[in-house]
Amino acid sequence: xxxxxxxxxxxxxxxxxxxxxxxxxxxxxxxxxxxxxxxxxxxxxxxxxxxxxxxxxxxxxxxxxxxxxxxxxxxxxxxxxxxxxxxxxxxxxxxxxxxxxxxxxxxxxxxxxxxxxxxxxxxxxxxxxxxxxxxxxxxxxxxxxxxxxxxxxxxxxxxxxxxxxxxxxxxxxxxxxxxxxxxxxxxxxxxxxxxxxxxxxxxxxxxxxxxxxxxxxxxxxxxxxxxxxxxxxxxxxxxxxxxxxxxxxxxxxxxxxxxxxxxxxxxxxxxxxxxxxxxxxxxxxxxx
Amino acid sequence: xxxxxxxxxxxxxxxxxxxxxxxxxxxxxxxxxxxxxxxxxxxxxxxxxxxxxxxxxxxxxxxxxxxxxxxxxxxxxxxxxxxxxxxxxxxxxxxxxxxxxxxxxxxxxxxxxxxxxxxxxxxxxxxxxxxxxxxxxxxxxxxxxxxxxxxxxxxxxxxxxxxxxxxxxxxxxxxxxxxxxxxxxxxxxxxxxxxxxxxxxxxxxxxxxxxxxxxxxxxxxxxxxxxxxxxxxxxxxxxxxxxxxxxxxxxxxxxxxxxxxxxxxxxxxxxxxxxxxxxxxxxxxxxxxxxxxxxxxxxxxxxxxxxxxxxxxxxxxxxxxxxxxxxxxxxxxxxxxxxxxxxxxxxxxxxxxxxxxxxxxxxxxxxxxxxxxxxxxxxxxxxxxxxxxxxxxxxxxxxxxxxxxxxxxxxxxxxxxxxxxxxxxxxxxxxxxxxxxxxxxxxxxxxxxxxxxxxxxxxxxxxxxxxxxxxxxxxxxxxxxxxxxxxxxxxxxxxxxxxxxxxxxxxxxxxxxxxxxxxxxxxxxxxxxxxxxxxxxxxxxxxxxxxxxxxxxxxxxxxxxxxxxxxxxxxxxxxxxxxxxxxxxxxxxxxxxxxxxxxxxxxxxxxxxxxxxxxxxxxxxxxxxxxxxxxxxxxxxxxxxxxxxxxxxxxxxxxx
Ligand code: SF4
Ligand code: SF4
Numbered sequence: 003x004x005x006x007x008x009x010x011x012x013x014x015x016x017x018x019x020x021x022x023x024x025x026x027x028x029x030x031x032x033x034x035x036x037x038x039x040x041x042x043x044x045x046x047x048x049x050x051x052x053x054x055x056x057x058x059x060x061x062x063x064x065x066x067x068x069x070x071x072x073x074x075x076x077x078x079x080x081x082x083x084x085x086x087x088x089x090x091x092x093x094x095x096x097x098x099x100x101x102x103x104x105x106x107x108x109x110x111x112x113x114x115x116x117x118x119x120x121x122x123x124x125x126x127x128x129x130x131x132x133x134x135x136x137x138x139x140x141x142x143x144x145x146x147x148x149x150x151x152x153x154x155x156x157x158x159x160x161x162x163x164x165x166x167x168x169x170x171x172x173x174x175x176x177x178x179x180x181x182x183x184x185x186x187x188x189x190x191x192x193x194x195x196x197x198x199x200x201x202x203x204x205x206x207x208x209x210x211x212x213x214x215x216x217x218x219x220x221x222x223x224x225x226x227x228x229x230x231x232x233x234x235x236x237x238x239x240x241x242x243x244x245x246x247x248x249x250x251x252x253x254x255x256x257x258x259x260x261x262x263x264x265x266x267x268x269x270x271x272x273x274x275x276x277x278x279x280x281x282x283x284x285x286x287x288x289x290x
Numbered sequence: 291x292x293x294x295x296x297x298x299x300x301x302x303x304x305x306x307x308x309x310x311x312x313x314x315x316x317x318x319x320x321x322x323x324x325x326x327x328x329x330x331x332x333x334x335x336x337x338x339x340x341x342x343x344x345x346x347x348x349x350x351x352x353x354x355x356x357x358x359x360x361x362x363x364x365x366x367x368x369x370x371x372x373x374x375x376x377x378x379x380x381x382x383x384x385x386x387x388x389x390x391x392x393x394x395x396x397x398x399x400x401x402x403x404x405x406x407x408x409x410x411x412x413x414x415x416x417x418x419x420x421x422x423x424x425x426x427x428x429x430x431x432x433x434x435x436x437x438x439x440x441x442x443x444x445x446x447x448x449x450x451x452x453x454x455x456x457x458x459x460x461x462x463x464x465x466x467x468x469x470x471x472x473x474x475x476x477x478x479x480x481x482x483x484x485x486x487x488x489x490x491x492x493x494x495x496x497x498x499x500x501x502x503x504x505x506x507x508x509x510x511x512x513x514x515x516x517x518x519x520x521x522x523x524x525x526x527x528x529x530x531x532x533x534x535x536x537x538x539x540x541x542x543x544x545x546x547x548x549x550x551x552x553x554x555x556x557x558x559x560x561x562x563x564x565x566x567x568x569x570x571x572x573x574x575x576x577x578x579x580x581x582x583x584x585x586x587x588x589x590x591x592x593x594x595x596x597x598x599x600x601x602x603x604x605x606x607x608x609x610x611x612x613x614x615x616x617x618x619x620x621x622x623x624x625x626x627x628x629x630x631x632x633x634x635x636x637x638x639x640x641x642x643x644x645x646x647x648x649x650x651x652x653x654x655x656x657x658x659x660x661x662x663x664x665x666x667x668x669x670x671x672x673x674x675x676x677x678x679x680x681x682x683x684x685x686x687x688x689x690x691x692x693x694x695x696x697x698x699x700x701x702x703x704x705x706x707x708x709x710x711x712x713x714x715x716x717x718x719x720x721x722x723x724x725x726x727x728x729x730x731x732x733x734x735x736x737x738x739x740x741x742x743x744x745x746x747x748x749x750x751x752x753x754x755x756x757x758x759x760x761x762x763x764x765x766x767x768x769x770x771x772x773x774x775x776x777x778x779x780x781x782x783x784x785x786x787x788x789x790x791x792x793x794x795x796x797x798x799x800x801x802x803x804x805x806x807x808x809x810x811x812x813x814x815x816x817x818x819x820x821x822x823x824x825x826x827x828x829x830x831x832x833x834x835x836x837x838x839x840x841x842x843x844x845x846x847x848x849x850x851x852x853x854x855x856x857x858x859x860x861x862x863x864x865x866x867x868x869x870x871x872x873x874x875x876x877x878x879x880x881x882x883x884x885x886x887x888x889x890x891x892x893x894x895x896x897x898x899x900x901x902x903x904x905x906x907x908x909x910x911x912x913x914x915x916x917x918x919x920x921x922x923x924x925x926x927x928x929x930x931x932x933x934x935x936x937x938x939x940x941x942x943x944x945x946x
Pocket of ligand 1: 550590621
């Protein structure tokens with residue numbers, strides 16, 4: 003049939019996608035930031051295995067300054083600071099990640115349902131979210147932990163409860179704007195059910211926003227968790243945790259500076275890396 | 291065959307060699323950067339515009355036409371880090387060297403700009419009067435300006451906000467601002483594209499009249515050759531960042547010298563063309579400005595291409611006749627006079643009036659409530675008693691201007707909009723739909739395969755057969771095999787629309803709904819999609835409800851046409867009858883607004899607001915046949931002649 007021929011020929015002449023070129027050609031600084039992020043996560047995971055000494059046992063002379071044997075010195079009772087910082091890295095870093103993941107999951111689910119359903123469900127869920135958002139997070143966390151007793155687990159629980167509303171709002175806003183696009187109507191006409199539309203046609207669109215927000219948030223959390231430990235509301239001494247190590251070591255600042263300063267530097271590096279990596283992730287997502 | 295386009299612009303100031311041109315751009319190169327990729331958007335463009343001359347700049351998306359217009363104003367988007375080489379002189383001022391202050395002064399007093407969407411260039415928070423006063427000296431001047439551009443009751447409009455005006459009026463306000471400084475040059479970028487056909491003609495007339503009266507030049511940037519041809523004295527055809535052809539309008543229409551101009555002319559739709567066979571199309575897509583061929587940019591699509599066409603950029607050389615230039619190395623040897631390419635005729639579609647109807651709509655009502663918790667009440671009737679029947683296998687075009695309710699009707703049929711009265715029967719198989727903006731109707735992160743397979747899954751096709759069905763349907767809609775695993779962003783506009791069509795027909799529905807599927811596409815690509823829909827309908831025996839604002843498209847694709855105005859179908863009947871011999875005054879006006887249809891009936895005003903529908907016949911404030919009773923009593927729908935030709939007008943009541 004001659005009628006088909008011109009139509010068939012009018013297929014494509016455009017060159018193939020160049021999406022990956024963008025990622026591969028990402029600036030060196032972005033690759034570096036992401037590399038550092040991977041490295042620090044690896045360090046955190048392997049911390050206890052890499053530690054040369056038991057972080058809880060006195061292994062050397064007390065308050066020994068940094069030396070070849072004890073690279074970061076020892077604390078007031080002679081525990082190896084290097085091993086303690088490595089293990090502290092693990093609890094702080096993994097705790098921050100756990101809270102973020104929890105917040106994204108809870109907040110994301112609530113935002114998704116609210117944004118996709120609309121109507122009164124949306125209103126109710128968002129009013130609840132607003133109530134949580136209105137509470138000052140750190141003060142509430144302090145109150146909760148003070149009420150149920152200080153421990154790292156309780157702190158994580160308290161912070162998780164407070165961290166999701168932000169993601170709920172973010173995801174809901176994204177979902178609402180996606181839900182207004184014709185592709186949702188098109189999916190409905192194609193016979194995709196409510197769950198399928200939510201899962202396949204709405205949720206993936208909100209993922210980049212949530213990931214970017216979360217990656218920029220990790221640094222805040224590291225600082226908040228360290229701060230809470232610093233106030234004595236997180237992991238209890240002698241457990242190695244960067245915030246509480248800084249706090250308890252503060253009294254020796256003038257005599258043995260390395261005891262509070264080494265964990266403080268670790269906190270600083272951790273939040274710096276998290277922040278730059280968050281920026282890089284945002285840039286990469288923007289570009290692709 | 292002579293071209294059926296009227297040239298309205300009465301050859302005002304023709305180019306005289308002694309006068310210095312208002313615009314003199316030479317050897318202009320522009321690079322823009324998007325997503326870290328630099329593209330060479332204009333490649334050595336020369337353009338001169340004489341004082342008082344109207345030049346049409348025609349090109350498809352990505353041709354660089356908008357960039358050229360903006361370069362003349364030195365208004366290229368800073369975000370795209372423009373790099374400009376060459377020379378641009380406007381009114382004797384070197385636009386590339388002049389300091390920003392001088393440019394601002396020049397733009398304020400000597401240049402005017404009119405854009406496609408006036409809403410983006412007018413300040414939404416400021417009254418019209420306030421915005422006009424920035425360019426006019428006094429209120430008196432502002433009123434005079436509004437009067438000059440044909441805004442009724444100019445005094446009252448000064449207090450209006452932009453959103454309170456209709457699209458046509460907003461465009462007039464933009465034009466008023468553009469002429470306030472008594473400009474030497476106006477750049478109008480797609481000034482009529484967003485407007486309804488009946489309003490389009492008014493704006494074009496206004497622009498050409500103002501240029502004559504003020505003696506200023508106009509660069510009319512448009513994708514539509516027919517629009518340019520209506521008022522331009524000279525047309526510049528741009529393709530892939532190069533000028534393909536420059537010629538006086540009449541000469542170009544009669545005898546294009548560049549194969550691309552000829553193809554544009556051929557793919558133009560008009561009301562005289564042969565509807566019994568497919569449209570001649572241009573294969574392929576316009577070049578990607580990030581990846582332009584080294585040789586003639588048209589070579590991949592050109593039927594006359596020779597190997598040496600791809601070797602180097604053809605230069606723009608003078609052709610025979612005054613003011614003619616073309617950039618085709620073979621323009622001397624090939625004859626491109628518009629001729630009908632004889633494609634094999636369509637087979638007759640299988641319309642089966644005996645079988646169960648694909649759609650029966652009876653007295654359908656759709657209300658949009660603006661009532662909220664504390665403010666109850668005012669509902670708007672978007673559809674006000676619509677009756678429509680589509681027989682099995684039949685194609686009905688729903689024609690009307692924006693806001694007439696045509697899209698709402700389609701969505702109601704699709705079940706995407708709740709009806710508040712009447713009955714809709716689409717049989718047992720749910721209809722499928724193709725949307726206007728294919729890009730946003732495809733889920734951006736899913737591949738074409740996933741989108742189409744999803745449809746198969748919901749139709750209960752076993753997993754094992756799906757891959758095969760997907761590949762078959764992609765071949766059927768003319769998509770290359772790699773498109774199966776591409777995401778929408780990797781496809782061009784025409785390909786996206788084909789993916790959307792593939793999803794709709796992979797399990798053939800009884801009724802396919804098409805909501806302006808080609809209006810967002812380039813002319814040369816749209817023809818291919820129309821052919822595709824025409825062919826699929828015959829192959830699959832589907833009925834189609836095709837929404838369009840373009841009568842020529844309706845005539846081409848449909849067996850029957852239904853014309854809507856303000857939520858009612860005012861006339862429906864066989865396409866050829868309705869278009870050749872319309873009865874309702876509104877249909878007459880719509881059809882007369884097409885280029886080439888002879889005398890144009892100019893409608894007063896613009897379509898009324900749904901919030902404040904006129905009493906009696908909704909059309910009476912604009913109808914030139916209106917009588918007293920029209921304002922008080924709604925007309926009855928009566929049949930005229932035979933074969934289901936129905937009209938909603940008192941004139942027809944008397945005839946029928
Ligand atoms: S130069 Fe060659 S490819 Fe280009 S338009 Fe002319 S014939 Fe076609
Ligand atoms: S009913 Fe009257 S106003 Fe309406 S279209 Fe007919 S003549 Fe015009």
